[in-house]
Amino acid sequence: MKEIIKVKGMTCGGCRAGVENALKRVAGVVSVEVSLEQAQAAVEFDEKKTALKELKAAVEKAGFTAE
């Protein structure tokens, strides 16, 4: 399935890459597209292996706010 996560706190390409890498490291994530301009991450994942809650936790752990 695919979900859009609102990400607060990204200010540059480094932040964008940080969020992207944090999400890609989560088992079950198929693809990640992070937009700095739109302050969001589009994540495609296998819902049998992970959940939206876990994806948001990964973003938070990377130092950003996920909504």
Ligand SMILES: [Cu+2]
């Ligand atoms: Cu940055």
